Amino acid sequence: MNRHIKAVVCFGLPLLVAFLPLTLFPIESFTLVQQRVLAIFLMAALCWVLEPIPIFATSVLIIVLQLLTISNGGFFLFTQSDSGNLGELLSYQSIMSSFASPIIMLFLGGFFLAMAATKYRLDINLARVMLKPFGEKPSRVMLGLMVITAVFSMFMSNTATTAMMLSILAPVLAVFSKNDMGRVAMALCIPIAANIGGIGTPIGTPPNAIALKYLVGDDAISFGSWMAFGVPFVIILLAFAWLLLCKLYPSSEQSIKLEIKGKFLKTTQAYIVYVTFAATILLWLMGKTHGMNSYVVAMIPVAVFTITKIITKDDLKKISWDVLWLVSGGIAMGAAMGETGLAENIIASIPFENFSPLSIIFGASVLCLLMANFMSHTATANLLLPIVATLGMSMDSLIPYGGAQGIILVVTFAASLGMSLPISTPPNALAHATGFTSTNQMARTGVIIGSVGLLLSYVLVFLLIQVGFIATI
Amino acid sequence: MNKLTVICVDDQRDVLEAVARDLQPLESYIDIEQCESAFECEELMDDLDSQGRAIAVVISDHIMPERTGVELLTRIKKDGRFEYTRKLLLTGLATHQDTIRAINQAAIDNYFEKPWVAEVLIEQVKTLLTDFVLNSGMDYEDLMPILDQSKLYRYLK
Numbered sequence: 001m002n003r004h005i006k007a008v009v010c011f012g013l014p015l016l017v018a019f020l021p022l023t024l025f026p027i028e029s030f031t032l033v034q035q036r037v038l039a040i041f042l043m044a045a046l047c048w049v050l051e052p053i054p055i056f057a058t059s060v061l062i063i064v065l066q067l068l069t070i071s072n073g074g075f076f077l078f079t080q081s082d083s084g085n086l087g088e089l090l091s092y093q094s095i096m097s098s099f100a101s102p103i104i105m106l107f108l109g110g111f112f113l114a115m116a117a118t119k120y121r122l123d124i125n126l127a128r129v130m131l132k133p134f135g136e137k138p139s140r141v142m143l144g145l146m147v148i149t150a151v152f153s154m155f156m157s158n159t160a161t162t163a164m165m166l167s168i169l170a171p172v173l174a175v176f177s178k179n180d181m182g183r184v185a186m187a188l189c190i191p192i193a194a195n196i197g198g199i200g201t202p203i204g205t206p207p208n209a210i211a212l213k214y215l216v217g218d219d220a221i222s223f224g225s226w227m228a229f230g231v232p233f234v235i236i237l238l239a240f241a242w243l244l245l246c247k248l249y250p251s252s253e254q255s256i257k258l259e260i261k262g263k264f265l266k267t268t269q270a271y272i273v274y275v276t277f278a279a280t281i282l283l284w285l286m287g288k289t290h291g292m293n294s295y296v297v298a299m300i301p302v303a304v305f306t307i308t309k310i311i312t313k314d315d316l317k318k319i320s321w322d323v324l325w326l327v328s329g330g331i332a333m334g335a336a337m338g339e340t341g342l343a344e345n346i347i348a349s350i351p352f353e354n355f356s357p358l359s360i361i362f363g364a365s366v367l368c369l370l371m372a373n374f375m376s377h378t379a380t381a382n383l384l385l386p387i388v389a390t391l392g393m394s395m396d397s398l399i400p401y402g403g404a405q406g407i408i409l410v411v412t413f414a415a416s417l418g419m420s421l422p423i424s425t426p427p428n429a430l431a432h433a434t435g436f437t438s439t440n441q442m443a444r445t446g447v448i449i450g451s452v453g454l455l456l457s458y459v460l461v462f463l464l465i466q467v468g469f470i471a472t473i
Numbered sequence: 474m475n476k477l478t479v480i481c482v483d484d485q486r487d488v489l490e491a492v493a494r495d496l497q498p499l500e501s502y503i504d505i506e507q508c509e510s511a512f513e514c515e516e517l518m519d520d521l522d523s524q525g526r527a528i529a530v531v532i533s534d535h536i537m538p539e540r541t542g543v544e545l546l547t548r549i550k551k552d553g554r555f556e557y558t559r560k561l562l563l564t565g566l567a568t569h570q571d572t573i574r575a576i577n578q579a580a581i582d583n584y585f586e587k588p589w590v591a592e593v594l595i596e597q598v599k600t601l602l603t604d605f606v607l608n609s610g611m612d613y614e615d616l617m618p619i620l621d622q623s624k625l626y627r628y629l630k
Contacts, residue, residue, distance in 0.1 A: 120525075121554070124553075167553065261519075261552060261554065262519075262522070262523070262554055263519065263522075263523035264523065265522075265523055265524075265525050266523055266524060266525070267524060267525030269525065270525060309612070312610060312611075312612055314610035314611075315610060318610075
């Protein structure tokens with residue numbers, strides 16, 4: 001689509017929505033503030049899908065527009081109204097605080113851990129050690145690569161993990177014979193494992209962290225309990241993906257040898273990195289015993305690494321602020337929809353009661369999976385989760401099927417399972433750029449693994465209900 | 474302070490000593506290591522690296538038994554651990570072809586012909602050290618006296 005048309009659609013339609021008379025909307029007790037939030041939401045959705053501006057810029061725009069139009073510190077024309085249907089303005093402090101919400105801090109802590117691990121080569125050295133027991137048979141080596149990639153992507157960004165693993169793999173793939181299908185499997189296994197691995201922990205991928213934002217109160221899930229069901233899910237889906245790749249693209253090589261040079265660093269600073277890394281993860285897992293929640297724990301590595309100069313001021317500049325801001329915008333969007341009552345109002349005016357709860361769970365998760373294949377996983381979660389969460393809270397008929405927790409988990413997992421196209425995720429794009437796999441081959445495995453993963457997530461929620469983890473009363 | 478490391482590789486002892494002598498003015502900021510072969514150099518780099526030392530510059534001769542300087546520098550270039558290490562070829566006997574490979578494959582940062590002028594070499598090494606420090610994101614405050622000031626200003630600007 002032409003750039004100008006895109007811009008007109010993305011900003012024109014929301015403007016129209018913002019200035020239509022209130023009475024035209026079939027929503028009860030609709031206020032001006034809610035109307036503006038609806039317009040901002042529409043703009044966010046269009047901008048995240050069509051990308052006329054960078055996706056993190058859309059997030060920033062959401063926050064700034066909210067400050068201007070629906071905050072108590074906004075532009076005077078927007079904060080005064082004689083008609084009495086203005087609705088309640090939000091405090092500007094609460095909107096701005098989405099830049100530093102606990103979810104963002106959790107991710108920042110994760111970034112610090114990953115950065116220190118990479119800088120002191122803990123990641124590559126661990127990869128070297130972990131790869132050894134898998135031998136040299138191609139299918140085994142592939143399993144090893146997938147396990148390592150999945151484990152790393154639980155704590156590092158999926159993209160960084162993929163880049164590291166592909167740099168190990170690329171020299172080996174180059175010497176494979178041209179028509180050996182094994183090359184395809186090898187190139188595909190890395191992004192697949194990275195995408196799946198991200199599901200394993202709350203910090204594995206941004207959609208998980210966004211889900212935590214909506215899993216509050218009675219629905220809260222701790223770091224440890226997330227891993228308790230996330231990791232088994234990752235293991236099963238990873239095993240399936242491995243079998244699938246071995247079956248579809250068997251290798252004709254007898255043995256392959258991956259060479260990773262280097263030794264574990266033995267400096268004081270390196271030891272600090274090792275200990276802090278292990279301690280942070282341990283504290284995350286044992287949340288119940290020491291009382292510190294995962295957000296508080298995430299701040300520990302930030303302090304340790306800066307005072308020991310492990311992360312210098314130059315390193316600080318390399319943090320992916322765009323990812324943090326992308327999530328911030330989503331948080332602000334969700335908060336505004338919740339606090340102004342817009343989400344509830346919309347859901348109340350759509351007769352969801354007429355649908356069966358199962359079809360709603362199915363519909364929401366399939367929609368999420370579809371969207372995640374074509375746009376950013378984080379943006380997908382940003383858009384869908386506020387609505388899904390409100391739906392889960394307000395619909396009593398969902399309770400036997402897992403209530404808010406159940407539907408949020410299924411939709412969150414679906415966001416990570418969108419991986420059938422090079423544009424679906426940065427790891428896919430990297431693997432595609434190696435030239436060893438075609439879009440067709442990627443789509444074939446991506447669609448199969450995505451659908452199986454989605455089914456598996458239904459099974460997971462079913463089992464969580466059976467063991468009583470998700471309450472159904 | 475974390476000292477920077479400069480490694481000199483040459484199969485002739487007197488050349489190694491001459492280079493080390495020329496670089497002496499920088500000694501309070503850098504450690505100068507001497508290797509008599511490419512293999513010795515790679516082993517040393519492996520060790521130094523696992524001790525967390527910053528290998529900033531490798532100065533290598535080209536004609537050496539077993540592995541040539543260009544081969545050594547090419548291997549260093551391909552090694553992810555030494556991404557920021559700067560490479561200087563110091564030789565009298567490289568052919569036209571060697572020189573082409575040194576630039577295209579080893580991506581050397583500098584080429585010196587024997588005999589060299591001490592002042593020019595030391596200035597050049599300072600520039601390479603600056604590149605290393607700025608690219609690798611090290612703290613440069615302590616190293617200010619030996620850095621190429623104009624380069625530093627451009628970076629900070």
